[in-house]
Amino acid sequence: MQENEISLEVKNIVKTYPGVKALDGVSMAFRKGEVHAIMGENGAGKSTLIKTIAGSVTPDSGEIYVDGKLIPAMNTKLSKELGIAVIYQELMMIPGMTAAENVFLGTQVLENGLVSHKQMRKRAKALFDQLGVNIDPTQQVRYLSVAYQQMIEIARALAKNAKILIMDEPSAMLTEDEVQTMFKIIENLRRQGVTIIYISHRIEEVFQISQRISIMRDGQYITDLDTKSTNKAELIHYMVGRELKETFPPRESHLGDVGFEIKGFTGSGDENISFQVRHGEILGIGGLVGAGRTELTELIYGYRKLESGELFLDGKLVKIREPKDAVRNRIGLIPEDRKGKGLLLSFDLESNIALPSLPAISKLTFINRRKAKQMAEDQRQALRIKTPTMKQLAKNLSGGNQQKVVLAKWLAAECNTLIFDEPTRGIDVGAKQEIYKLIRQLAAEGKCIIMISSDMEELLGVSDRIVVLYEGKLSGELQREQFTQENVLALASGEKVEVAS
Ligand SMILES: Nc1ncnc2c1ncn2[C@@H]1O[C@H](COP(=O)(O)OP(=O)(O)OP(=O)(O)O)[C@@H](O)[C@H]1O
Numbered sequence: 001m002q003e004n005e006i007s008l009e010v011k012n013i014v015k016t017y018p019g020v021k022a023l024d025g026v027s028m029a030f031r032k033g034e035v036h037a038i039m040g041e042n043g044a045g046k047s048t049l050i051k052t053i054a055g056s057v058t059p060d061s062g063e064i065y066v067d068g069k070l071i072p073a074m075n076t077k078l079s080k081e082l083g084i085a086v087i088y089q090e091l092m093m094i095p096g097m098t099a100a101e102n103v104f105l106g107t108q109v110l111e112n113g114l115v116s117h118k119q120m121r122k123r124a125k126a127l128f129d130q131l132g133v134n135i136d137p138t139q140q141v142r143y144l145s146v147a148y149q150q151m152i153e154i155a156r157a158l159a160k161n162a163k164i165l166i167m168d169e170p171s172a173m174l175t176e177d178e179v180q181t182m183f184k185i186i187e188n189l190r191r192q193g194v195t196i197i198y199i200s201h202r203i204e205e206v207f208q209i210s211q212r213i214s215i216m217r218d219g220q221y222i223t224d225l226d227t228k229s230t231n232k233a234e235l236i237h238y239m240v241g242r243e244l245k246e247t248f249p250p251r252e253s254h255l256g257d258v259g260f261e262i263k264g265f266t267g268s269g270d271e272n273i274s275f276q277v278r279h280g281e282i283l284g285i286g287g288l289v290g291a292g293r294t295e296l297t298e299l300i301y302g303y304r305k306l307e308s309g310e311l312f313l314d315g316k317l318v319k320i321r322e323p324k325d326a327v328r329n330r331i332g333l334i335p336e337d338r339k340g341k342g343l344l345l346s347f348d349l350e351s352n353i354a355l356p357s358l359p360a361i362s363k364l365t366f367i368n369r370r371k372a373k374q375m376a377e378d379q380r381q382a383l384r385i386k387t388p389t390m391k392q393l394a395k396n397l398s399g400g401n402q403q404k405v406v407l408a409k410w411l412a413a414e415c416n417t418l419i420f421d422e423p424t425r426g427i428d429v430g431a432k433q434e435i436y437k438l439i440r441q442l443a444a445e446g447k448c449i450i451m452i453s454s455d456m457e458e459l460l461g462v463s464d465r466i467v468v469l470y471e472g473k474l475s476g477e478l479q480r481e482q483f484t485q486e487n488v489l490a491l492a493s494g495e496k497v498e499v500a501s
């Protein structure tokens, strides 16, 4: 194959934050017509690198070249003019605006010299069609799921005809089908000569879509690999710099009595959903995006209004009208949308982690600071949260490390029921295993665990039993001996699965 021309090059980029060298002399070159993946553990510096390329972060030193030309002071306006489009890890949406308005955020769609909303809706619709997603351009974004919001981000980059498209974990919130749709779009763009920089923690994906892989660790560039001539073990080895076996923790079956039960849960598009979870059991919930899984957790938690249905804890009927009631009843929810519901971004890590445990560590109104500190420190070690200090503000952490803090906060709290909504989204290989171990340990302590996951391996590898939702209804239940990808997918698309009895 002919060597493609270099479209973007960075040389010796250094970026320091108090206590962290986020980028420690990074050099990389990206080619036209190539999908170039960047991989590395949480906090390795991937997002910071692309922010310097996009001009939203100014490096301490180093050079950026676009089409061979040195760009002495990159800024966001300039990077856009140079044809660089970035889809950031954290969604950039204005919830009160429509889908179409969000696609064309900051650009005016004109018709005969006038701003035209009709034209904007039409063009947004065409982009959604091209992406194969059924989004109503006039719908307010606040009512769309994160997966759809992610599609709007992609549509936004498409609308700009980017020459260099940078995607920071674009697939983290998408299901398998949606990822495949996105890959078709990426492949099309690649053929047209677009440079695509693709950041992901999903190894299978990177093998499927990329031609080249750069590895980063602790702010440094480690190596470049030709995708065709490397393998998973080699990748993991370079990323983590230590040996790591890919396994799920063993299941122990010490199932107790039913501790958590919902009967006939109806509301927000979900209809008549009933299931039970025993003490010590991990119930997996599968289904496609839009099947109503997150809505269900929000009904349980009192974020959404329950039209009808009953919730029982250890056989006792419990009324939950708002999240406070859920917390009081020792239910923990680790939400899908960590920025919206999971974290207090302007608070430090210690406060974030200690928050749900305050009743346990406070006497009257005095918070036991020492206990809060110890608690936070224990979680930092267990989950390998990468931060110079626990006084760091949550918003300054890397995406994956923020997710770990959300987990830590509930792991530290004394809950009897824990609901995990996509627990390892955006989390690196090493930390994923730590999280699986922790979830399993919580089950072994007798807690009732509910885990929503779109990651098939995770769903099959961690759950003791799986229920699947389809269009707001329970489409079936799978016991261990029925755990196959085919069965989950069949139920997720509303088909029946034969029960071998
Ligand atoms: N604004 C900031 N202030 C302080 N530290 C920061 C800031 N932004 C990033 N960092 C730190 O820089 C390091 C690199 O972060 P970065 O977001 O680039 O990691 P990443 O490789 O994208 O990780 P992830 O896989 O979790 O998204 C981390 O230790 C992070 O805490």
Ligand SMILES: [Mg+2]
Pocket (backbone or CB within 6 Å): 046, 047, 048, 089, 168, 398, 399, 400
């Ligand atoms: Mg990142």
